[in-house]
Amino acid sequence: DADVTQTPRNRITKTGKRIMLECSQTKGHDRMYWYRQDPGLGLRLIYYSFDVKDINKGEISDGYSVSRQAQAKFSLSLESAIPNQTALYFCATSDLKGTDTQYFGPGTRLTVL
């Protein structure tokens, strides 16, 4: 089984709809991240969480919100989706204890019409 899972893998929605993307991990890591990937722009950080009570905005948090329900779960919400939020979204985790390697989920492809 994959260590970092994301649901759904693909989603098509309409402008103005509320969308939630979910991420779960079995690695036991404290730190979790949400990125979006756009062609030619690499990955950009949306939000990150160092533990259940610690949530921080990343580079491009406007239009997004997150919830850290448990150490293993970190959800990303788009309160009112707009077309320029069409992108590939990745969740990642990392270990608190010194290593700075991040482990990525398989991604969610979101299309906002």
Place this chain on the structure above:
Amino acid sequence: GDSVTQMEGPVTLSEEACLTINCTYTATGYPSLFWYVQYPGEGLQLLLKATKADDKGSNKGFEATYRKETTSFHLEKGSVQVSDSAVYFCALSENNAGNMLTFGGGTRLMVKP
């Protein structure tokens, strides 16, 4: 702020050709440097990393050397295979910045038989 610049793709090579993907960075401190690889339909996975100047990271025949004097971390492989076709991302994290990764825009490599 920190930034990573890598060569634009796609890079198209024949099997067994030599590969170099250029990566340069700008950072305020002494970052760790990474290459991540994204195979079609999958999330990113760590390919190699280097944590201090003159370190060489290597994995699966790929290698990259942390060059502080030229602020570079170029990815090289002596003989590519069709299975190396993927998107490659250069990234950095500042050692005191909580594992925040800053990514380059990605370089797509296509290897033809």
